[in-house]
Amino acid sequence: MNEIITSLVSSPLFGIIISLLTFQMGSMLYKKTGLVYLNPLVLSMLMIIAFLVSFHISFDDYNKGGQFISYFLGPATVILAVPLYKKVNLLKENILPILGGITIGSATGILSIIGMCRLFGLDELVSISMIPKSITTPIGIELSNQLGGLPAITVAGIVFTGISGVLIGPMICKLFKIDNKVAVGIAIGTSSHALGTTKAVELGETEGAMSGLAIGIAGLITVLLAPLLAKIFM
Template sequence: MTDFISTPIFGILISLIAFEIGCFIYHKTKLTIFNPLFISIILIISFLLKFNISVDSYNEGAQFISFFLGPATVILAVPLYKKIQLLKENSLPILVGIASGSCIGITSIVSLSYLLNLDKALNISLVPKSVTVPIGIEISKQLGGIPAVTAAAIILTGIIGAVIGPLICKCFRIKDNVAVGIAIGTASHAVGTTKALELGETEGAMSGLSIGIAGLITVFAAPFILKILNIFLK
């Protein structure tokens, strides 16, 4: 058994089983709080703690799943291609909306971290919380953050966005499909986009577009905004 746990097959197998259980629970309940990713994370952590299995042993196989995060994000371009005409007609408000959302997200997390007196490294690690994992981890490394904390923050942000994003849009009576998709994608990246796809093809396409653009904006804007806020928040 110990030999099996140390092989890559173990990490891959437990990840797939946990995610399938999460999908089953979600489809049975239809409750957004039972997001398959959220359920699978809880199951995997519980399993590793219960049987005293190290994270390194699990990562022997899980790292291969992480490798496919990039290609999985790229495939979101398919629904966007189907809505390319809609993108052309609304290009300016879409770009302004994504840019505004990204910059406000960075500013708010830095300001709150300052108010809560968080450690600088932790503060920086939370900056790329609203971009997809491959981009967020690289931003965290370049700024001097903690990649593991960044990955956890990104996943948590995505799950929260998928759960409460549609509810917030309803509360504020945001009915435009493009606006809903941009809001969810900019705030909660790929995990939120899975929920946006459930809402409609337009929402999913716009949310998928937001992932890439928000990532690029964050790469360039995060260092600049951090410098400006550090001057004013000292």
């Protein structure tokens, strides 16, 4: 019996099935309650961690299947171009404010993390690894490698930033009375990449389209600005 269980846990199907099941459970709970803090991604992560720890299952065993889900992150991000295509006229009308907002937002994200790392006395390696925190994972990992950081820390920062955007992004917009749909979408996409965009899509088609646009442009701008700003301020 133990051999069968060990074989199942070591199979890539284990990681895939547990990921899908926990996310589905989280989605059902979120739809039932409507509470922003019960985000399906957050809930599924917590459930997976609790399950692995409770049954003493290693992350390596889980990730044999979990990594296949990560493979689809890139194609899933590309799909976000569909709502953008529907709002292409809106993009043309606001191209300069959009590009300006994303550029300033990206630069602010880089400088703020450098400042925070200095404030808390974190070493240079951790600081460099955290610089790509606000861009989508595939680009962030490559940028981290280019800067000499640790991709594992970068991924953790990206996930935390994305979840933060989902949980508090809309509240910040409401607090500061930012009700322009283009501005809301650009702000969320620039600061919290694809995870934040999932929340922007819930807010509306325009917000989702602009947030999806911000993911790609913010990634490109960050790749261009990060080495320069890191060299100047670190």
